[in-house]
Amino acid sequence: MTQVYQTQCNKFTGTDFKELHQKTLDVYKRIRRRSKRRTYVRSAYFKKDKIFLELFWQHLFDKKIWRDRARRIKYFPAGIDLIQNSRFEPKSKENPNKAGEIFHRFTGITKEKDIFHVQIKENKKNNQKFLISIFPDK
Numbered sequence: 001m002t003q004v005y006q007t008q009c010n011k012f013t014g015t016d017f018k019e020l021h022q023k024t025l026d027v028y029k030r031i032r033r034r035s036k037r038r039t040y041v042r043s044a045y046f047k048k049d050k051i052f053l054e055l056f057w058q059h060l061f062d063k064k065i066w067r068d069r070a071r072r073i074k075y076f077p078a079g080i081d082l083i084q085n086s087r088f089e090p091k092s093k094e095n096p097n098k099a100g101e102i103f104h105r106f107t108g109i110t111k112e113k114d115i116f117h118v119q120i121k122e123n124k125k126n127n128q129k130f131l132i133s134i135f136p137d138k
Helices: 017-032 054-062 066-073 076-085
Strands: 040-043 049-052 091-094 101-109 115-123 129-136
Touching: 017 066, 017 076, 040 076, 054 066, 054 129, 066 129, 076 101, 076 115, 076 129
Parallel strands: 049 129
Antiparallel strands: 040 049, 091 101, 101 115, 115 129
């Protein structure tokens, strides 16, 4: 059984992608102002290592269905809170398509008791970590 981190944030409300995207960008811009180059947050679990965020946006816009994008983007503030504060061990497995990568999946729960997952990709060569995806539990 995976330990679940209780976030201090609620998910965003609404169903319109444009509205949700604007709310998410406001949070992202606050984070981006703190770094001069690549946008990142520091992770408690990975001993304050940087987790870079730009891959999240690329992965999000690879999704063809707008409803799926909206469903995922609602959990952005809760996902950032989980990355920054959770010390629970994630489920980790090697990428079956690339031997030099590990996927870490953290599980969290919002104040409203909605369960969601955050997936982080770790490059074994240079030890860089990237936020790939935030998505609700089925």
